[in-house]
Structure formats: C-alpha cells, structure tokens
Amino acid sequence: MTAFDRRRWVLTASVVVAVIVVAAALIVFAGADPLVGIQGLVEGVSSSPYRIGEVLVGAVPVGIVALTLIPALRAGVFSVGAEGQIVVGAIAATAAVFAVESVTGGAAPGILYWLVGLLAGSAGGGAMALLPAFLAVRWRVNEILSTLLLNYLAAGLLGWTLRTWLASPDETATPQSAKLPEAAALPSLLPGTRAHWGILLVIVIAVAFFLWRRSAASTRLTVFASRPKLALRLGATRSRTIYSTMLVSGVGAGIVGWIQVAGVNERLLNSVTGGVGFSGLAVALLGGLAPIGIVLAALFFSALTAGAVGMQSATGTVPSSIAEVIKGVLLIGVACIAAYQRTAVAALAPAAAPIDAEHDTEPAHEGGRS
Amino acid sequence: MTASQEQGDRVLEARSLSKSFGPVRALHDVSLVVRPGAVHALVGENGAGKSTLAKLLAGIERPTAGSMTLAGRPFAPRDRAAAKRAGINMVPQQLSLVGELSLVENYLLVGPRRLADRRSARALLTETLERAGVAVELDTPTSALTQAHRQLGEIVVALAEGAHTLILDEPTASLGPLEVGGLFAHLRSLCALGTAIVLITHRLDEVRQVADDLTVLSHGENVHHGSAAGLEPSQIARLMVGELAAAPARADRTIGEVVLAAEGLVAASTRDSPLDGVDITVRSGEIVGIAGVAGSGQNLLLDVLGGFVQPSAGTVALAGTAAGASASASVFQRAGLAWIPEERSEAVVPTMTLAENLTVYSTAIGSSSRVGRPTASKVGARLQAFDVRPPRPDLLASGLSGGNQQKLLAARELGSAETPRAVLAYGPAQGLDLRAAQAIRERLAALAAEGAAVVVASHDLDEVLGVADRVLVMFAGRVVADLLIAQATTERIGRAMAGLTGTPPTADPEPEVQV
Known part of the structure; x- marks a missing residue:
C-alpha cells in the first residue's frame, strides 16, 4: 500500500466519523436520545417488506445515474447535469407514452409503452447532455458550469410543460401531467411494495460496467484523464471523449426520468428528479467509480432517506430532513476525498516516494532548464 | 549618498x-x-x-x-x-x-x-x-x-x-x-x-x-x-x-527509403517558437539529431511530426499510412511511430501499474493492434531488459523514481517485439546515469540498423552528437543548419544555435552517408 492509499483511507475514515458525530449532535440537539433515533432509523428501513421495497425503489434512480457517470468521471469530465437530463428524459418519455396511447387508441401492449418510454427518455437525456458537450468541445466552456446552469433551464422547461402541452386536464393543486395509461406503468417486482422492474435494470447496468472496466475504452478514458497527449495516440481525442462520456451519462439520466414517471409516480410531476441527479454524483464518487461500490452506496443513500422517516416517527422530534443534512456532510467529505485524489495524483506523480533512489541521477531541483 | x-x-x-x-x-x-x-x-x-x-x-x-x-x-x-x-x-x-x-x-x-x-x-x-x-x-x-x-x-x-x-x-x-x-x-x-x-x-x-x-x-x-x-x-x-567527445564507433547502416517527411511546416504554440517553414526528411536507417537552444521550436516540431498538433500549413507524411489518412497521433501510432516526449509525465500514467503502462497501446486499442497483448513474463523480461528498478509489473508507475520512469517509457516505446517504423525522441536519456544513457543510445542505433527512421532532439548537445548521423540546428522556429556528423564541428553548431548564420553549410540533399 502506498502512502497515497494510506492517506486516502485515513481521509475516508475521518469523513465517516464526521458524519456520525454530526448525526448524533443533530439528534441530541433536537431533544432526542440518539439510541432511540438509531433504532427508529433501522426500523424505518427494515420493519416491513414495503419499507425494504422503498429502499430499493429509492436506490434505482440514484444507482443508474451514478453507474452511467462512471465513464465521464473516469475521464475527468465532471458533468453535474443529471438533474436537467432526468427532467428532459422524463418529459420526452411522458410525451412519447401519451403519443403511443393516442395513436393506438389506448390498446397498446405494455411492452410497446415501455420500449417507447425507454427510448424517448434516453433520447431526451442524451440530447440534453450533447449540448454542454458541444459547448465544451467547440468553445471550451467549462462543463461543470454549463451542465449546472442547464439544470435551471430544464427546471423551467418542466414547469412550462406541466402548465401547457402536458398539463393534466383535471384541476390539480400542483402542476402535473395526466396519469399515464395503466399498461405503461412498470409492473411491481415484489408484491405489496412499490419495488418495480427498474431494479433489474440497475443490476444489468452494474454488470455491464463491471465487465467494461477491463475494456480498451475504459483504459483510454483513464489515460485521457491524466495524460491527454498519450490518449491522443490511443485515439481518444478530446471531442470524442467528451461526446461519448457525456452521452452515456445523459442517456442514463434520461432513462431515470422515464423510470421515475412510469415506475414510481405514474405521472410527470414538478418534483420528478427529487435531487437524484446530484445524489447520483455523490454516490458515484462514494462508490469509488466501481460498480459494486456504487450499488452499495446507492442502497446506503436510499436507506438513509427511508430510515430518517422511521427516525422521525420513533423520536417524534427529529425531522426526517436530517437525512439531507447527513447526505450534505457526506457529499462535502466525498468532495474532499475526490479533490485529494485529483491533486495528490498530480502532485505525487512525477516522483512519488521513489522506491529505488540508487540509480536516480536526476537532480531534484535543477530540472530541465538552466 | x-x-x-x-x-x-x-x-x-x-x-x-x-x-x-x-x-x-x-x-x-x-x-x-x-x-x-x-x-x-x-x-x-x-x-x-x-x-x-x-x-x-x-x-x-x-x-x-x-x-x-x-x-x-x-x-x-x-x-x-x-x-x-x-x-x-x-x-x-x-x-x-x-x-x-x-x-x-x-x-x-x-x-x-x-x-x-x-x-x-x-x-x-x-x-x-x-x-x-x-x-x-x-x-x-x-x-x-x-x-x-x-x-x-x-x-x-x-x-x-x-x-x-x-x-x-x-x-x-x-x-x-x-x-x-x-x-x-x-x-x-x-x-x-x-x-x-x-x-x-x-x-x-x-x-x-x-x-x-x-x-x-x-x-x-x-x-x-x-x-x-x-x-x-x-x-x-x-x-x-567544449571539444566534441570522440564519437562512439558507428556500425555501418544502410540508409534506405524516406520514412518520415515534412514540408513547409508552419505551426504556432504558446510554449515554443512558432515553426516558420520547416522541412525535414528522415530515411530508414538514419538517425537525425535536432539541436538548438531550448524554445527554438524543437518541441513544436516533434509535436507536429507526432500528429499531436496540426500544422496551419505544410504536410507530414509517414510511410505506412494511407495517402489520404489524417496525420493524427493515433494513425501514426498504429503505423509504428514510437514517441518519447521531452516531458515524460506526458507519456507515463502514474495511476497505472508498470505492466499497464507497458501494454497500454495493446490494451487501449484492443485486438486490432499490430502487437498482441504481451504476457506477464514478457512484461517482466522487458522491464529487466531496460533495467527498470524495481522490475515489478504490478507496481504503480508513480512509485518509480524519475530516471526509472524514463526507462519504463523507453521500454514501452523502444522495446516492443516489432521494430518501430520511426522514432521521435526528445532527450531520451534525460535523468539517466551514464550507463543507462549509453544503453538508450545503443538501442536507438540498433533500431536504426533494423531500419527505423530515428529523430533525436535534445537541448543537451552531447546527447544529439553522440548518436546522430546528421544534425539539424533550429533557431527561432527554423532549421538554420543541416550538417552531416562529420561536418558538425562545435563551432558550426554553436554559431547556428546562437542564430549566427551567414549561409549555413548544408548537407548534401542526397546523403551518401558512410557512417
């Protein structure tokens, strides 16, 4: 284990400790016993099949977003546009499903709805991702900035859509679309829960990325992240890399948009993303860009949300929004780890801990020019 | 006061x-x-x-x-x-x-x-x-x-x-x-x-x-x-x-076909003198040295020859690439162009192991590569052949000292089973001790003897003169002298490096080099 690895584990451990300390402090501050709170948390996650199902349902969108971010993050392309891509994917999927309904007169089989929804969602999310990719390739617009700002554009588009061309014909308290046709809904995987077939999709994607890790493309992206000139020799040009990686994450987010509409809410809502675009980024980093790690991290995030509800009902005083605070602390911690990884790799790379100095004749300071 | x-x-x-x-x-x-x-x-x-x-x-x-x-x-x-x-x-x-x-x-x-x-x-x-x-x-x-x-x-x-x-x-x-x-x-x-x-x-x-x-x-x-x-x-x-060190004995090499040719190159970079109409021809079996004070355009020239930078005017042609193919770095790599840049940090991936660094071309390009994936024992043998210390294939490259990273780079670019068609090397022996530097020079000469066209640039004049058959001197983005090694006196090169050119004595355009 190198010094770099050791320090990374120390950093990770301190993040975990910080999260526990903050959580305990918040519970005490809210006037509750931390032990009772933890008990409520565990019950909120596991006391009934329905609750276990909720954890799984919550993990699906975060997991897909995080998994499909693997190529971009591996290449050092920091896209934070999943929120907006989910929205556009959801709008496209909803519109496509209603289009199929009107064309077939409501007689379409489920499989057709699912296929069209999946494709439309992918196309919507992918298109939304190609815009910042184009800006980054053509004019070197920072992709963090452009994807972040496009999220606002997408949110505005969603609000407008739900009040105009996809608005529900019924009087509703909040803007929303009409309910999707019964056949378009993703069937439940576990009876008595909201856990739907999207779970299988997560597993498929995770396995695919697990196999992809040893592929030529994966190697090219790793090289691109730190050695762009060498990557050019491998055929990984800047434009090809940015377009392909952002397209993958955009398609993933678009599919999530479809799943949230067809599998969870059964209609398009203003709150379709529920913040999973951002949590997905956190989960991807928390999972160390490894498929198994990401699946576990997604389950952890989802369990935290579900458990916080249990905590609220057990203690009576701790609001369930404690989950968001804890996620926030975790996110900052993960960002620190990621920042450390990026800088440490750069700083340590030239001559990190030379194992053999015996034949190192390079002056430490003289450098190239004098 | x-x-x-x-x-x-x-x-x-x-x-x-x-x-x-x-x-x-x-x-x-x-x-x-x-x-x-x-x-x-x-x-x-x-x-x-x-x-x-x-x-x-x-x-x-x-x-x-x-x-x-x-x-x-x-x-x-x-x-x-x-x-x-x-x-x-x-x-x-x-x-x-x-x-x-x-x-x-x-x-x-x-x-x-x-x-x-x-x-x-x-x-x-x-x-x-x-x-x-x-x-x-x-x-x-x-x-x-x-x-x-x-x-x-x-x-x-x-x-x-x-x-x-x-x-x-x-x-x-x-x-x-x-x-x-x-x-x-x-x-x-x-x-x-x-x-x-x-x-x-x-x-x-x-x-x-x-x-x-x-x-x-x-x-x-x-x-x-x-x-x-x-x-x-x-x-x-x-x-x-100083006085030129006695050139090491050179084996006879057959100078063959033109392998790498560039004409009228014009290119600009923020880091180096802009190229202003550079011509260069390198033949099979020939080692061409490029001398010049740092920042005279050598780096940019090698970037253009390697396909990393597209010239705004002029052409680069490498034998073995289709006439219409783009002069991109990946096309040149697949055609057998070996590359050792001035900054080794551009070519060695610190987060990958020695084995992964050594085999990066075959793993990242897939089965279509000219060279099959080397086996673990071949990797170890290659590390040892280039004296990379320690020769542990599973070690991260960041764990190597600078000199050993340079050897790792040489092992990848100059040590593959197939002879590269051409070699672009900038300071290939930088940071190496005398023995290791000599080994690199011998390797370059051996590759040339096997038919590779070799370009060696360096701001260490000895490194160029120690291996080259012909020396191009660059100044302010132009080639100001083209000398056969026999004509390359210290004074001529020194004057050309300082930009003091009257009419530089040029080499015979069809070099009948007896080296």
Missing part, C-alpha cells in the same frame, strides 16, 4: 561554491565576482548549472561547500527573504507577477508590511521608475502589459524592494529583438546608478551587446571567468560546449 560611494562596499563574491543534489553534482568549485554597476553574463548549456548558481546567490538554495561574501562580510542567506533583505533579488524566467493585479497591487503583495497602503506603495514605485528612467503603467492589470513591460515591471518591483543586485533568469527568452534592445538600454541605465546585474542568457550575441563580465559554466564547472570584452560569440560557444 551617491551611487559611487555605495559601490565599493557592495561587491558580491562567491568562492568555490559547490552544490550537490543527492549523488548529483550540479555545481563544482565555482567562483565569481559580481561588481556593482556592471552586467555579468552567465552562460552555459542546459544543465550546466546556471540556475543552480543563481539560486545559491539568491538564497533559494544553500551551497554544499564554499562561501559567499557581500561587501566583504560573510553572506550566507538562510532563504530567499534573507537575500532580499541584503539587497539581492532574482527575477525568475516565469515571471511571478499576478496577472489580475496591477504593478502597485503586486508590490503590495510582496513588499514590506509597513508599506501596506496603496498611496505610499505607488509613490515608492513612481520614484523607482523615475530613478531607473523607465515608463511602465502602474495601475493596469499586469496581464494587459506587453511581455517587455511585465519584465520591466518585475525589475521595478525588485528595485523598489531595495535590490542593488538583480539576477535575471533569461529575461530575453520571450522578447523580440526590438524589445531586447529596449530592455538592455534600461539595464545599462540601472548599471549607471550602481545596480549590479547578473544576466542568465542563451543568446551569445547578447553577451557582446550588453555584458561587462562573463562567466561560462560547463557541466557544473567554471570554464571561463573574466571580462566579456573581445570575446566573439563563436569563441563563447566553444567554451560552453
């Missing part, structure tokens, strides 16, 4: 300075005297120890042996700040001004605390400007100034900090001829006020233009110290480079 009164007690003298970095001797027994009111030029090849000497004077490094005196009293600055307080300041080659801030604000950043208000800082700078007879805009962000004015601004800030001895590290490297003239005029007027100036430069004609005293370093030793008067640039070049 007038300048002349101060001068007598301001002589900076270094006696027998030596500096080693670990086992490496950067400077050995160097003495010099820096006189107030004089420009002291410091010249030498890359790696000759100029920067090390400057850093010792400026307190950035401390000597391993030897001593310095200032005004007759012992001078052993603990750090850069101590040297500054004593009046000795260094202006680095990469200017340290913050681009977003004006000169006044920059001065507030580095100046003494008591001056931490803008008005008095501005007053002091204005006074300094007047004293030095320099006009530089004080209140615009320094990034909006010309390079020459930034340079002057940096000098003015140093003077305002109380410097009486200025060390300028290649101040003219990024200036045009007119700007250089202007800078020198200002340096002379500073000298007239009693300032001592140590001028590090690569351009030997500048020595004649501006220097009073001259120190020439070669391989860390002082080979000339005294008046600069009466020395011709060609004489200085001879002092710098």
Whole structure:
C-alpha cells in the first residue's frame, strides 16, 4: 500500500466519523436520545417488506445515474447535469407514452409503452447532455458550469410543460401531467411494495460496467484523464471523449426520468428528479467509480432517506430532513476525498516516494532548464 | 549618498561554491565576482548549472561547500527573504507577477508590511521608475502589459524592494529583438546608478551587446571567468560546449527509403517558437539529431511530426499510412511511430501499474493492434531488459523514481517485439546515469540498423552528437543548419544555435552517408 492509499483511507475514515458525530449532535440537539433515533432509523428501513421495497425503489434512480457517470468521471469530465437530463428524459418519455396511447387508441401492449418510454427518455437525456458537450468541445466552456446552469433551464422547461402541452386536464393543486395509461406503468417486482422492474435494470447496468472496466475504452478514458497527449495516440481525442462520456451519462439520466414517471409516480410531476441527479454524483464518487461500490452506496443513500422517516416517527422530534443534512456532510467529505485524489495524483506523480533512489541521477531541483 | 560611494562596499563574491543534489553534482568549485554597476553574463548549456548558481546567490538554495561574501562580510542567506533583505533579488524566467493585479497591487503583495497602503506603495514605485528612467503603467492589470513591460515591471518591483543586485533568469527568452534592445538600454541605465546585474542568457550575441563580465559554466564547472570584452560569440560557444567527445564507433547502416517527411511546416504554440517553414526528411536507417537552444521550436516540431498538433500549413507524411489518412497521433501510432516526449509525465500514467503502462497501446486499442497483448513474463523480461528498478509489473508507475520512469517509457516505446517504423525522441536519456544513457543510445542505433527512421532532439548537445548521423540546428522556429556528423564541428553548431548564420553549410540533399 502506498502512502497515497494510506492517506486516502485515513481521509475516508475521518469523513465517516464526521458524519456520525454530526448525526448524533443533530439528534441530541433536537431533544432526542440518539439510541432511540438509531433504532427508529433501522426500523424505518427494515420493519416491513414495503419499507425494504422503498429502499430499493429509492436506490434505482440514484444507482443508474451514478453507474452511467462512471465513464465521464473516469475521464475527468465532471458533468453535474443529471438533474436537467432526468427532467428532459422524463418529459420526452411522458410525451412519447401519451403519443403511443393516442395513436393506438389506448390498446397498446405494455411492452410497446415501455420500449417507447425507454427510448424517448434516453433520447431526451442524451440530447440534453450533447449540448454542454458541444459547448465544451467547440468553445471550451467549462462543463461543470454549463451542465449546472442547464439544470435551471430544464427546471423551467418542466414547469412550462406541466402548465401547457402536458398539463393534466383535471384541476390539480400542483402542476402535473395526466396519469399515464395503466399498461405503461412498470409492473411491481415484489408484491405489496412499490419495488418495480427498474431494479433489474440497475443490476444489468452494474454488470455491464463491471465487465467494461477491463475494456480498451475504459483504459483510454483513464489515460485521457491524466495524460491527454498519450490518449491522443490511443485515439481518444478530446471531442470524442467528451461526446461519448457525456452521452452515456445523459442517456442514463434520461432513462431515470422515464423510470421515475412510469415506475414510481405514474405521472410527470414538478418534483420528478427529487435531487437524484446530484445524489447520483455523490454516490458515484462514494462508490469509488466501481460498480459494486456504487450499488452499495446507492442502497446506503436510499436507506438513509427511508430510515430518517422511521427516525422521525420513533423520536417524534427529529425531522426526517436530517437525512439531507447527513447526505450534505457526506457529499462535502466525498468532495474532499475526490479533490485529494485529483491533486495528490498530480502532485505525487512525477516522483512519488521513489522506491529505488540508487540509480536516480536526476537532480531534484535543477530540472530541465538552466 | 551617491551611487559611487555605495559601490565599493557592495561587491558580491562567491568562492568555490559547490552544490550537490543527492549523488548529483550540479555545481563544482565555482567562483565569481559580481561588481556593482556592471552586467555579468552567465552562460552555459542546459544543465550546466546556471540556475543552480543563481539560486545559491539568491538564497533559494544553500551551497554544499564554499562561501559567499557581500561587501566583504560573510553572506550566507538562510532563504530567499534573507537575500532580499541584503539587497539581492532574482527575477525568475516565469515571471511571478499576478496577472489580475496591477504593478502597485503586486508590490503590495510582496513588499514590506509597513508599506501596506496603496498611496505610499505607488509613490515608492513612481520614484523607482523615475530613478531607473523607465515608463511602465502602474495601475493596469499586469496581464494587459506587453511581455517587455511585465519584465520591466518585475525589475521595478525588485528595485523598489531595495535590490542593488538583480539576477535575471533569461529575461530575453520571450522578447523580440526590438524589445531586447529596449530592455538592455534600461539595464545599462540601472548599471549607471550602481545596480549590479547578473544576466542568465542563451543568446551569445547578447553577451557582446550588453555584458561587462562573463562567466561560462560547463557541466557544473567554471570554464571561463573574466571580462566579456573581445570575446566573439563563436569563441563563447566553444567554451560552453567544449571539444566534441570522440564519437562512439558507428556500425555501418544502410540508409534506405524516406520514412518520415515534412514540408513547409508552419505551426504556432504558446510554449515554443512558432515553426516558420520547416522541412525535414528522415530515411530508414538514419538517425537525425535536432539541436538548438531550448524554445527554438524543437518541441513544436516533434509535436507536429507526432500528429499531436496540426500544422496551419505544410504536410507530414509517414510511410505506412494511407495517402489520404489524417496525420493524427493515433494513425501514426498504429503505423509504428514510437514517441518519447521531452516531458515524460506526458507519456507515463502514474495511476497505472508498470505492466499497464507497458501494454497500454495493446490494451487501449484492443485486438486490432499490430502487437498482441504481451504476457506477464514478457512484461517482466522487458522491464529487466531496460533495467527498470524495481522490475515489478504490478507496481504503480508513480512509485518509480524519475530516471526509472524514463526507462519504463523507453521500454514501452523502444522495446516492443516489432521494430518501430520511426522514432521521435526528445532527450531520451534525460535523468539517466551514464550507463543507462549509453544503453538508450545503443538501442536507438540498433533500431536504426533494423531500419527505423530515428529523430533525436535534445537541448543537451552531447546527447544529439553522440548518436546522430546528421544534425539539424533550429533557431527561432527554423532549421538554420543541416550538417552531416562529420561536418558538425562545435563551432558550426554553436554559431547556428546562437542564430549566427551567414549561409549555413548544408548537407548534401542526397546523403551518401558512410557512417
């Protein structure tokens, strides 16, 4: 284990400790016993099949977003546009499903709805991702900035859509679309829960990325992240890399948009993303860009949300929004780890801990020019 | 107090300075005297120890042996700040001004605390400007100034900090001829006020233009110290480079077809001199050396030849690529172009293991590669063949020392089972000890004997002359000399490197080289 690895584990451990300390402090501050709170948390996650199902349902969108971010993050392309891509994917999927309904007169089989929804969602999310990719390739617009700002554009588009061309014909308290046709809904995987077939999709994607890790493309992206000139020799040009990686994450987010509409809410809502675009980024980093790690991290995030509800009902005083605070602390911690990884790799790379100095004749300071 | 009164007690003298970095001797027994009111030029090849000497004077490094005196009293600055307080300041080659801030604000950043208000800082700078007879805009962000004015601004800030001895590290490297003239005029007027100036430069004609005293370093030793008067640039070049080492015996090689050819290359880069119509032809079995002072366009030329930079005019053709194929780095790689860049950090991936680095082409391009995936035992054998220490395939490349990373790079680019069609190498032996460097030279010669077309660039002239059959000398983005190794005398190359070309003697266009 190198010094770099050791320090990374120390950093990770301190993040975990910080999260526990903050959580305990918040519970005490809210006037509750931390032990009772933890008990409520565990019950909120596991006391009934329905609750276990909720954890799984919550993990699906975060997991897909995080998994499909693997190529971009591996290449050092920091896209934070999943929120907006989910929205556009959801709008496209909803519109496509209603289009199929009107064309077939409501007689379409489920499989057709699912296929069209999946494709439309992918196309919507992918298109939304190609815009910042184009800006980054053509004019070197920072992709963090452009994807972040496009999220606002997408949110505005969603609000407008739900009040105009996809608005529900019924009087509703909040803007929303009409309910999707019964056949378009993703069937439940576990009876008595909201856990739907999207779970299988997560597993498929995770396995695919697990196999992809040893592929030529994966190697090219790793090289691109730190050695762009060498990557050019491998055929990984800047434009090809940015377009392909952002397209993958955009398609993933678009599919999530479809799943949230067809599998969870059964209609398009203003709150379709529920913040999973951002949590997905956190989960991807928390999972160390490894498929198994990401699946576990997604389950952890989802369990935290579900458990916080249990905590609220057990203690009576701790609001369930404690989950968001804890996620926030975790996110900052993960960002620190990621920042450390990026800088440490750069700083340590030239001559990190030379194992053999015996034949190192390079002056430490003289450098190239004098 | 007038300048002349101060001068007598301001002589900076270094006696027998030596500096080693670990086992490496950067400077050995160097003495010099820096006189107030004089420009002291410091010249030498890359790696000759100029920067090390400057850093010792400026307190950035401390000597391993030897001593310095200032005004007759012992001078052993603990750090850069101590040297500054004593009046000795260094202006680095990469200017340290913050681009977003004006000169006044920059001065507030580095100046003494008591001056931490803008008005008095501005007053002091204005006074300094007047004293030095320099006009530089004080209140615009320094990034909006010309390079020459930034340079002057940096000098003015140093003077305002109380410097009486200025060390300028290649101040003219990024200036045009007119700007250089202007800078020198200002340096002379500073000298007239009693300032001592140590001028590090690569351009030997500048020595004649501006220097009073001259120190020439070669391989860390002082080979000339005294008046600069009466020395011709060609004489200085001879002092710098020394007599050519006897070229190692060369095996007969058959010079064959043209493998790599470029015509009329024009390209620009922020890091190097723009290429201005460069032609180069490299034949199978031939080793072409590219010499020149750093920043003469060699780096950009290799980038264009490697397919990394597309020229704005001109063509690059590599045998084995389809006539219509784009001249991209990946096309050239697949056609068998080996690549060792000047910065090895561009080519070695620190987060990958030695084995992964070694096999990156086959793993990242997949089965379509010319070379199959090497097996684990082959990887270990290749690491050992190139003396990579330790030869552990599963070690991360970041765990290797710099020299061993260079060997790893050579093992990947020069050690594959198939002979590369062409080799582009910039300083392939940099950071290597003599034995390892010799092994790389022998490997390059062996590849040429097997039919590869080899290009070796380096700012270490010995590295080029030790292996090349033909030497191209670059200056300011052009090839100013094309010499067969037999014609490549120190004097000719030295003159060409300094841009002193009348009509450079060129090699026979159809070289019938008996090497």
